[in-house]
Amino acid sequence: MKEFKNKNEWALILGGSSGLGLATAKKLAKHGLNICIVHRNSRMQEDDIIKEFMAIKKEGVQFISFNTDAFKAEKREKVIVELKALFQTKQKIRILVHSVAKGNLKPMVSDGRQELKQDDFLVTINAMGISLYDWTKALFEANLFAEDSRIISFTSEGNTKAWKNYGAVSAAKVTLEAITRNIALEFAPFGIKANCIQAGVTDTASLRMIPGSETIIELSLKRNPNKRLTLPEDVANAVYLLSKDEAAWITGAIIPVDGGEHLS
Secondary structure (H helix, E strand, C coil), X not given: CCCCCCCCEEEEEECCCCHHHHHHHHHHHHCCCEEEEEECCCHHHHHHHHHHHHHHHCCCCCEEEEECCCCCHHHHHHXXXXXXXXXXXXXXXXXEEECCCCCCCCCCCCCCCCCCCHHHHHHHHHHHHHHHHHHHHHHHHXXXXXEEEEEXXXXXXXXXCCCCCCHHHHHHHHHHHHHHHHXXXXXXXXXXXXXXXXXXCECCHHHXXXXXXXXXXXXXXXXXXXXXXXXXXXXXXXXXXXXXXHHCCCCCCEEEECCCHHHC
């Protein structure tokens, strides 16, 4: 059932050209939400991405994408200006999905390898944490959110567990969760709900960038009571559930979507 069809509502997905973001875009399009994807990819990746975007368009929804730097204020403002022109006063954003994976995966101590510096923390925390607030605030000030809107971001078990090389990303995830809670609190009077999904270990390009990812996958398969990794589609399904009218009373939460992986 396409319950969002003809409602003139959109999903804006930051980092929607692969992984969790792309799976979410596909899922929400199947249910009638128009899709806007902000992504940053090279020309070498263009052909594959165009194929994925065409699959979304085949769902019969409106679609627009921006290959731009989501972390620069002037680029963000340009996207918002274009969306305002497209929407006029008739269309609004139902859900903002923050699916950004940009960070430094360096050790704190090493033998000759590059080590984490302050700038690495700043870049990672800004991209994977603070940018959620930047986009929320900018869209709010532009009056682009629907009366009942949702903000969803993705965290990980690295929010409480220490993993080698994950220090900067872990700090960013904790920042993301803190910002989500305060968005839920302070934007509640305006109909905005905000939640984090704590995805289980998912075999994506972002995971493969983490040194020792094979070990992480192996341990996760042993820990998970369902004996498989989380799929991007598992997470997309949860985003869809949180976008529904019936989820309007869920806000400020960190929700595990991991098949019970967090239990042990």
